[in-house]
Amino acid sequence: AQKITQTQPGMFVQEKEAVTLDCTYDTSDQSYGLFWYKQPSSGEMIFLIYQGSYDEQNATEGRYSLNFQKARKSANLVISASQLGDSAMYFCAMRENSGYSTLTFGKGTMLLVSP
Amino acid sequence: GAGVSQTPSNKVTEKGKYVELRCDPISGHTALYWYRQSLGQGPEFLIYFQGTGAADDSGLPNDRFFAVRPEGSVSTLKIQRTERGDSAVYLCASSLGSRSYNSPLHFGNGTRLTVT
Numbered sequence: 001a002q003k004i005t006q007t008q009p010g011m012f013v014q015e016k017e018a019v020t021l022d023c024t025y026d027t028s029d030q031s032y033g034l035f036w037y038k039q040p041s042s043g044e045m046i047f048l049i050y051q052g053s054y055d056e057q058n059a060t061e062g063r064y065s066l067n068f069q070k071a072r073k074s075a076n077l078v079i080s081a082s083q084l085g086d087s088a089m090y091f092c093a094m095r096e097n098s099g100y101s102t103l104t105f106g107k108g109t110m111l112l113v114s115p
Numbered sequence: 116g117a118g119v120s121q122t123p124s125n126k127v128t129e130k131g132k133y134v135e136l137r138c139d140p141i142s143g144h145t146a147l148y149w150y151r152q153s154l155g156q157g158p159e160f161l162i163y164f165q166g167t168g169a170a171d172d173s174g175l176p177n178d179r180f181f182a183v184r185p186e187g188s189v190s191t192l193k194i195q196r197t198e199r200g201d202s203a204v205y206l207c208a209s210s211l212g213s214r215s216y217n218s219p220l221h222f223g224n225g226t227r228l229t230v231t
Contacts, residue, residue, distance in 0.1 A: 033216040042224070043204060043225050044223075045158070047219045047221065047222075091158075097216040102163050103148070103160070103220050104160070105159075
């Protein structure tokens with residue numbers, strides 16, 4: 001089974017609007033972390049935001065916020081006031097606490113912001 | 116401060132040749148990871164080092180792939196007898212510690228490997 005599922009291959013949004021990128025995850029660990037990364041066409045992977053499984057508040061970082069619904073195992077990324085520079089691939093990833101844990105990525109969502 | 120540095124940024128090689136890809140992590144980061152990313156896909160885990168030792172190499176596709184980190188800093192990913200299917204972007208990442216699930220990985224810009 002996929003550990004990270006991103007069901008939206010592509011999303012379109014107009015500049016200044018908000019957009020939600022979906023992510024669901026699968027784990028039996030009680031302790032885990034959820035991450036979102038941005039990958040522009042240049043190829044670099046940029047860390048955006050982190051949510052821990054025990055965090056009671058949804059994480060926020062500037063225009064990025066994470067809509068964390070633990071019971072549903074979802075960790076959607078919300079980008080407010082989209083900018084043209086937000087056009088990129090966005091990856092959801094999970095790091096489980098069991099063993100030597102690496103980061104497992106979803107397949108990504110391509111976001112295109114239009115003027 | 117300096118980020119994760121990967122060299123070369125691009126590598127073109129002929130099928131059957133040997134290649135080495137280098138990664139210089141962020142200073143002070145003890146954990147180092149190699150990932151491979153094919154076009155249109157998310158990064159796939161290859162191998163992870165904690166210090167000098169490979170703590171998890173379960174992602175290496177076969178014995179043509181090998182990685183070292185002899186002094187606990189710079190790492191080299193080595194691919195023998197390259198095949199066209201090895202063509203991908205190879206990403207290196209480092210983090211402060213491996214045992215904490217809340218440490219983000221910081222990635223380099225990758226090496227684009229093309230096997231002709």
